[in-house]
Amino acid sequence: MSRFWSAIVAGLSPYVPGEQPKIGGLVKLNTNENPYPPSPAVAQAIGAELGTNGQTLRLYPDPQSAALRAAIAEREGLASEQVFVGNGSDEVLAFAFQGLLAQSRPLRFPDVTYSFYPTWCRLYGIDFETVPLGEGFALRVDDYTGGAPLILPNPNAPTGRAIARAEVARLCAANADWPVVIDEAYVEFGAETAAPLVASHPNLLVVRTLSKSHALAGLRVGYALGQPPLVEALVRLKDSFNSYPLDRLAQAGAEAALRDQAWFERSRDAVVANRAQLSGELAALGFEVLPSLANFVFARHPAHDGAALARALRERGIVVRHFASPRIEQWLRITVGTPQQCATLVAAMREIVATRPR
Numbered sequence: 001m002s003r004f005w006s007a008i009v010a011g012l013s014p015y016v017p018g019e020q021p022k023i024g025g026l027v028k029l030n031t032n033e034n035p036y037p038p039s040p041a042v043a044q045a046i047g048a049e050l051g052t053n054g055q056t057l058r059l060y061p062d063p064q065s066a067a068l069r070a071a072i073a074e075r076e077g078l079a080s081e082q083v084f085v086g087n088g089s090d091e092v093l094a095f096a097f098q099g100l101l102a103q104s105r106p107l108r109f110p111d112v113t114y115s116f117y118p119t120w121c122r123l124y125g126i127d128f129e130t131v132p133l134g135e136g137f138a139l140r141v142d143d144y145t146g147g148a149p150l151i152l153p154n155p156n157a158p159t160g161r162a163i164a165r166a167e168v169a170r171l172c173a174a175n176a177d178w179p180v181v182i183d184e185a186y187v188e189f190g191a192e193t194a195a196p197l198v199a200s201h202p203n204l205l206v207v208r209t210l211s212k213s214h215a216l217a218g219l220r221v222g223y224a225l226g227q228p229p230l231v232e233a234l235v236r237l238k239d240s241f242n243s244y245p246l247d248r249l250a251q252a253g254a255e256a257a258l259r260d261q262a263w264f265e266r267s268r269d270a271v272v273a274n275r276a277q278l279s280g281e282l283a284a285l286g287f288e289v290l291p292s293l294a295n296f297v298f299a300r301h302p303a304h305d306g307a308a309l310a311r312a313l314r315e316r317g318i319v320v321r322h323f324a325s326p327r328i329e330q331w332l333r334i335t336v337g338t339p340q341q342c343a344t345l346v347a348a349m350r351e352i353v354a355t356r357p358r
């Protein structure tokens with residue numbers, strides 16, 4: 001606290017991201033990064049973009065990110081006017097909260113979901129109502145049909161559970177007078193995308209990121225798909241905030257990543273296979289593991305406290321995410337790593353579960 005702070009800053013409760021450990025050698029399964037390196041085309045494109053001695057960095061980047069937006073539009077079968085890009089999907093989401101989800105009715109989202117949503121609501125003064133998830137943290141679409149602005153991650157975080165595209169269509173139709181934002185941060189690992197609904201639903205905004213699906217969390221590139229009036233809302237905010245949210249290297253690297261479909265499919269298939277293996281091995285140790293369509297699993301052990309398990313793993317150099325929040329304090333969110341990382345985690349869990357009762 002300082003007397004120089006504005007009232008806005010004094011009233012904030014910032015989001016706390018998962019730890020990025022400063023010490024090496026840890027098995028890092030806490031922030032849902034992709035365990036595989038990105039497409040080699042990314043580093044090549046960034047090198048080419050830099051030019052000799054980085055001379056291109058003298059010049060500002062394209063404020064519209066036209067080439068990147070064209071690559072996204074092509075991949076989705078949409079027009080460039082239906083694509084917005086930002087500095088990570090967190091920035092795109094922040095614009096969507098301020099520009100679309102601040103309405104005369106309270107915004108609705110699940111009680112167990114991405115914990116950044118209430119932070120943005122407080123930042124922008126948006127009223128919100130949380131809707132309890134059902135049995136097994138399943139999202140009940142019928143609970144969201146009352147006519148209100150909505151935001152949902154699909155698959156949901158941190159549960160990993162997804163709803164079908166037809167259910168997203170039902171949500172858009174039932175809330176046709178309000179914006180519906182679907183946060184598809186993990187959709188590429190097996191859930192159905194709502195992108196094909198954009199053409200027929202003027203209230204739908206689909207938000208994606210390259211952080212997880214394309215192993216580019218460090219490059220900070222996210223995007224949104226929606227009809228031109230929704231995209232224009234985000235552009236108006238961007239151009240009132242920062243004309244150049246994506247630097248030259250991010251634009252070039254992201255475009256190269258999106259154009260390497262073969263890399264994407266190989267890496268996705270590996271993560272999906274590792275997820276099945278990890279889920280099975282945790283279940284064999286007695287864990288309850290939710291059916292995940294994301295690049296993490298959400299699991300709890302009936303006889304071991306969630307926070308204690310996370311601490312015991314940390315003592316063995318393994319980092320997972322534990323949320324000290326209502327309903328989920330017994331659960332761990334574990335990123336799907338390489339087969340070796342998963343094996344290290346499972347071996348540690350086997351020991352901990354055998355030796356440390358609750």
Ligand SMILES: *Cc1c(COP(=O)(O)O)cnc(C)c1O
Nearest residue numbers: 088089090114157185209211222
């Ligand atoms: C990781 C994540 C994001 C943010 O991703 P960026 O790295 O900012 O693109 C957004 N929503 C959910 C649900 C996430 O898990």
